[in-house]
Amino acid sequence: MTAAIIGAGIAGIAASIRLAVRGYSVDVFEANAYPGGKLSSFEQNGYRFDAGPSLFTMPHLVDELFRLAGRNPQDYFEYNRLDETCRYFWDDGTQLTAWADHEAFGREVEAKLGEPAGHLHAHLKDSAQKFDVTEKLFLHRSLHKASTWLNRDALRGYWHLPRLGVFGTMNGANERRFRNPKLVQLFNRYATYNGSDPYQTPALMNIIPHLEYNIGAFFPKEGMIGITNSLVKLAEDLGVRFHYNTRVTEVVTEGNKVVALRLKQGGKTASLPTAHAPGPLQFNVVISNMDVVNTFRKLLPTARQPERILKQPKSSSGLIFYWGIRQTFPQLGLHNIFFSNDYKTEFDYLFHRHELYQDPTIYLNITSKHKPDDAPPGCENWFILLNAPNNTGQDWDAIITEARQNVIRKLSHNLGVDLAPLIETEAILDPRSIEFKTSSSQGALYGNSSNNRFAAFLRHANFSREFDNLYFVGGSVHPGGGIPLCLLSAKIATEMIG
Ligand code: FAD
Known part of the structure; x- marks a missing residue:
């Protein structure tokens, strides 16, 4: 049996491994010259940067x-658990370290914020309970199959529904x-x-702190890129073939089947037929790791477009x-946050x-x-990340110029230095370039936003309702964005494949 995967993002790589383990012959077509999509890295003037994700959870x-x-696993990939998860800074001089150890974190919030440690412990316990119910229900299964809603875990989930926090907001809770x-x-x-x-x-999104x-x-020993590199190595050891600089330009269909992929490889166009048409390369199954909006709009323009799902508001970028930076800062750790003085207004913007x-949170x-x-x-x-709106055609050059000044001003204030002269090399990624480099619709980092209680149901399924041999993985489909959920999308999709 043969499979083609469109895109070597983390979900595409994971799907290739899962199918190769089951004996499939797998080809992965990747538009870029490198694997990993958002989970990639680059070097500049003696510095190495992870390009996208920086926080590794659920290893x-x-x-x-x-x-x-x-x-x-250790033959391929090593990582350590962090003692401190993040250092937090406010402009009024308050500083707080979120320790991995709950007792130490509790003492810290009592000492620095006057908050009873019991409130923190209750919150983390509640987060664990919510996760326990939702993990089995939402994260390991397709939401689009009846069996998901009729099993024991689901029934338990309905029982706990009022406590899951589906009805109020995160801020309210x-x-x-x-x-x-x-x-x-x-x-x-x-x-x-x-x-x-x-x-x-x-x-319900208060389940997220449970992960951290x-x-x-x-922290992966080789940096976040270690995740991509080690999984690509594993896939290659299993016989998966990666074709870089190879963009899929069309998914050709006949009736209810995908029959061929049209490719653009180094400027040349090629068509690779599947099992349903004669030709050198044959695929029984096609999995798209390309953002689902662009899979439909660009690769399947004549297929039925699931408009309601494709038009859902996108996540932030x-x-x-x-x-x-030519200086070291002992007061900083691996992960640091400098909070905005007006969080509500920041999100309103x-x-x-x-x-x-x-005054952005940095x-x-x-x-x-x-x-x-x-x-x-x-x-x-x-690596400085500001939450940004997704791309709706804003004047990004003007936004970047202003944001850069605001970041330098805020960090200089908090760190007591003149930061600008310490910057000796710079690169910038913005919603336009995220969209260009990874095909993410509107440069969204996580597909659809989860700003309403039905969001989970308005992500595309991991399979096509129209074409029997077409599946979807990655941050734009169920169960959602972020490395762990992308890995789970690969599990759900490949388990549906016979
Ligand atoms: P993507 O990374 O979106 O890659 C898709 C791949 O498909 C790309 O390589 C693209 O070139 C290729 N492709 C697309 N179309 C075609 C085509 N037609 N033909 C061939 N190839 C194609 N997650 C975390 O867990 N922790 C974090 O700390 C975190 N921080 C983030 C910070 C930033 C700045 C960004 C950008 C993302 C962050 N995320 C984080 C989110 C996480 O990176 C993504 O959810 C995840 O990596 C998406 O993986 P994916 O499998 O959907 O594929």
Whole structure:
């Protein structure tokens, strides 16, 4: 049996491994010259930067792929659990470290914010309980098959429905839980982990802190790119063929089957027939890891378009500054957040005005803290991410110029330095370039936003209703964006394939 995968994003790579383990002959077609899509990396002037994701959670989902293939995960991929998950900074001088150890974190919130540790412990316990119910129901199964709704886990889920927080907002639940607005802000931040707005997204999204605080935050020894590289190595060891610089331009269909892929390879156009047509390369199954909106609009323009799903509002995007900094900052850790003074207004700008707020929350990731060779001696590699609206044709050049000044001003204030002269190299990624480099509709980081309680049901299924041998994986389809959910999309899709 043969399979073609469109795109070597993390979900496409995972799907290739799962099918190869089952004996499929697998070809992956990737438009870029490199694998990983958003999960890639680059070097510039002696600095190495992970281009996209920086937080690694649920590493067991990566390990699972090595084990499925009968390999020892540590032969391919090593990572460590972090003692501190993030350092938080506010402009009034408040600083707080979120420790992985719950007791230490509890002491920290009591000492720094005057918040009883019990509130924190209750929140993390509630997060674990919500996760336990929803994981089995939503994350490992297709939502689009009757069997998902009729099994024991589902019945248990209905019983717990009122407690899951489907009806209120994340911010509402956090305001009821915590006294100190800074802690509300800290836990509201988790809405951004799937590109949503804490003032709109359901309280159910309070499951997200469970990943970081209860399961843990991790750092791959080789940086985030280690995830991509080790899985590509595994796939290749299993016989998967990766074709880079090869863009799929059309999925050719006949009746209810995909019959061929049309490709553009190094400027030349080629057509690779599937099992249903004669020719050198034959595919029984096609999996698209391309964003589902663009799969339909660009590769299947004459097929029935699931408009309601494709037109759902997209998640936020990001504006990223990659800076080589010629100084080290002992007060900073691997993950750092510098909060906006007005979080509500910041999200109003992002999701209603589709603009960047002038006092943005700044996420600063420095992998050279754990992997010193990522920067020259005495220097640090700064990855600065601002939540940004998705691309609706804004004047991004003007936005970037203003945001850069705002970031330098805020960080200079918080760190007590003049930051601008310390930047010795720079690269920038914005919603336009995210869209261009990975085909993500509107440059969204996580597909659709989860700003309403029906969002989970308005992501596309992992299979096509029209074509029997077409499947979908990745951050734009069920169960959602982020590395762990993309890995699960590959599991759900490939388990449906006979
Ligand atoms: P993508 O990464 O979207 O890749 C799709 C691939 O398909 C691309 O390589 C593209 O070139 C290829 N492709 C598309 N169309 C075609 C075609 N027609 N022919 C051939 N190839 C094609 N997640 C986390 O878990 N933790 C984080 O900390 C985190 N931070 C993030 C920060 C940033 C700046 C970004 C951009 C994302 C972040 N994410 C994070 C989200 C995470 O990166 C994504 O959810 C995930 O990597 C998406 O993987 P995917 O499988 O959907 O494929």
